[in-house]
Amino acid sequence: MTTIHEAFAPVKWEGDSLLLLDQTRLPVETVFLSLHTSEEVWAAIRHLQVRGAPAIGMAAAYGLYLGVRNSEAADSSALWNQLLEQADYLATARPTAVNLFWAIDRVKARVQQEGEKPVDALKAAVLDEALAIQREDAEVCRTIGEHLLTLLQDGMGILTHCNPGALATAAYGTATAPLYLAKERGWNLKVYADETRPVLQGARLTAYELQQAGIDVTLICDNMAAMVMAQGKVQAVIVGTDRVAANGDVANKIGTYGVAVLAKAHGIPFYVAAPLSSVDLETPTGADIPIEERPAEEITHGLGKQVAPDGIKVYNPAFDVTPAEYITAIVTETGIFKPEDIRNSKQ
Ligand code: MRU
Numbered sequence: 001m002t003t004i005h006e007a008f009a010p011v012k013w014e015g016d017s018l019l020l021l022d023q024t025r026l027p028v029e030t031v032f033l034s035l036h037t038s039e040e041v042w043a044a045i046r047h048l049q050v051r052g053a054p055a056i057g058m059a060a061a062y063g064l065y066l067g068v069r070n071s072e073a074a075d076s077s078a079l080w081n082q083l084l085e086q087a088d089y090l091a092t093a094r095p096t097a098v099n100l101f102w103a104i105d106r107v108k109a110r111v112q113q114e115g116e117k118p119v120d121a122l123k124a125a126v127l128d129e130a131l132a133i134q135r136e137d138a139e140v141c142r143t144i145g146e147h148l149l150t151l152l153q154d155g156m157g158i159l160t161h162c163n164p165g166a167l168a169t170a171a172y173g174t175a176t177a178p179l180y181l182a183k184e185r186g187w188n189l190k191v192y193a194d195e196t197r198p199v200l201q202g203a204r205l206t207a208y209e210l211q212q213a214g215i216d217v218t219l220i221c222d223n224m225a226a227m228v229m230a231q232g233k234v235q236a237v238i239v240g241t242d243r244v245a246a247n248g249d250v251a252n253k254i255g256t257y258g259v260a261v262l263a264k265a266h267g268i269p270f271y272v273a274a275p276l277s278s279v280d281l282e283t284p285t286g287a288d289i290p291i292e293e294r295p296a297e298e299i300t301h302g303l304g305k306q307v308a309p310d311g312i313k314v315y316n317p318a319f320d321v322t323p324a325e326y327i328t329a330i331v332t333e334t335g336i337f338k339p340e341d342i343r344n345s346k347q
Pocket of ligand 1: 051052053054097161162163164165168169173174175201239240241242252253254318
């Protein structure tokens with residue numbers, strides 16, 4: 001029987017190609033794209049056909065393999081140079097999720113470790129490392145879920161934002177992992193999914209995957225979160241992240257910061273689920289995190305329909321930074337950390 005995690009796996013290596021579940025078409029159509037070149041992977045990342053920090057990293061790792069597998073490099077150093085070129089190229093797909101750079105660096109480190117082996121062995125190592133990244137991500141997410149579950153109780157209302165779900169990872173999601181584990185244990189959590197303007201990852205993806213899993217999920221517009229909290233329907237907020245800075249500031253989908261402020265105002269704990277691949281101790285503070293700006297059409301032509309006047313000025317940052325002071329805890333596969341202690345997560 002196909003599990004929900006297999007059904008929603010955003011990235012799959014099958015035969016000799018990369019299969020991506022096209023997330024721009026969900027929930028209406030389930031279409032798998034078969035990709036054969038690093039250029040196709042770059043475009044799929046840029047256009048959100050694969051999205052969510054861990055999934056972007058996984059796709060880029062496979063993209064590196066697609067970029068070198070037909071190489072006619074004469075020796076290991078020629079292949080290495082081609083790998084570096086592909087790495088620099090794929091790193092330009094999107095700027096905020098550090099998982100993209102983490103995965104690329106991990107593949108590079110693996111090839112360096114292999115040393116001066118024959119070119120074919122190095123190509124095989126690239127694919128092997130991409131497969132390992134994907135395999136490990138599923139385990140990491142489950143462990144994050146186990147830790148988060150210790151902070152929750154049966155019957156709670158949980159609010160989440162964007163899609164930190166199975167569709168964004170190898171399995172379970174990060175912020176959704178405790179929801180899947182709670183379901184396995186027969187708990188009844190009541191989930192509120194923010195729709196997540198402008199491209200609606202909450203409505204199209206989170207609401208869909210949780211509904212398919214039989215989890216009690218209610219979709220709300222982003223501007224309803226305050227009301228839902230004031231009504232006492234939410235006992236914890238759990239979100240994912242694209243990058244945690246060394247001081248505990250957290251970048252995540254635009255709107256997350258507002259949710260954190262609201263949670264604090266209502267005395268509701270605000271948890272961030274963060275695999276170590278999203279923790280970037282090289283970035284000192286949230287102000288140092290590059291924030292992607294996306295095309296105006298995402299706002300002016302939401303889902304293809306014009307909803308704003310021609311020529312209107314638009315500002316469309318895809319992420320915001322939640323300052324550490326609004327965060328109750330950051331939960332990684334190594335445990336539960338106060339944001340100011342996030343350095344300890346990697347020790
Ligand atoms: O623009 P997206 O859809 O890639 O943004 C995704 C998010 O902001 C997620 O919350 C984040 O990547 C964590 S996914 C486990």
